[in-house]
Amino acid sequence: MYMLGLGIILALLKYLEIGPVAAWSWWWVLSPFALTILWWAWADSTGYTKRKAMEKMDERKQERIDKQKEAMGM
Helix, strand or coil: CHHHHHHHHHHHHHHCCCHHHHHCCHHHHHHHHHHHHHHHHHHHHHCHHHHHHHHHHHHHHHHHHHHHHHHHCC
16 A cells, blocks of 8 residues: 555656656656556465455454453453
8 A cells, every 4th residue: 555655646746747756757656556556466366465354353353252251250
């Protein structure tokens, strides 16, 4: 997500011709978008995204269990 944000900022700076980014080639300005696409393709193909989502669900589940145990005085 950081690369996507960087790409948006660089594209705006290039489009509005602000600062040294105005002199850069469009290839350099748009490269964060390509890196973002590569990251998402890798994350989806390796299961990284699904694994992180499952870890987050497991953490929430454990927190609920701990909270219930605490409420019961265990």
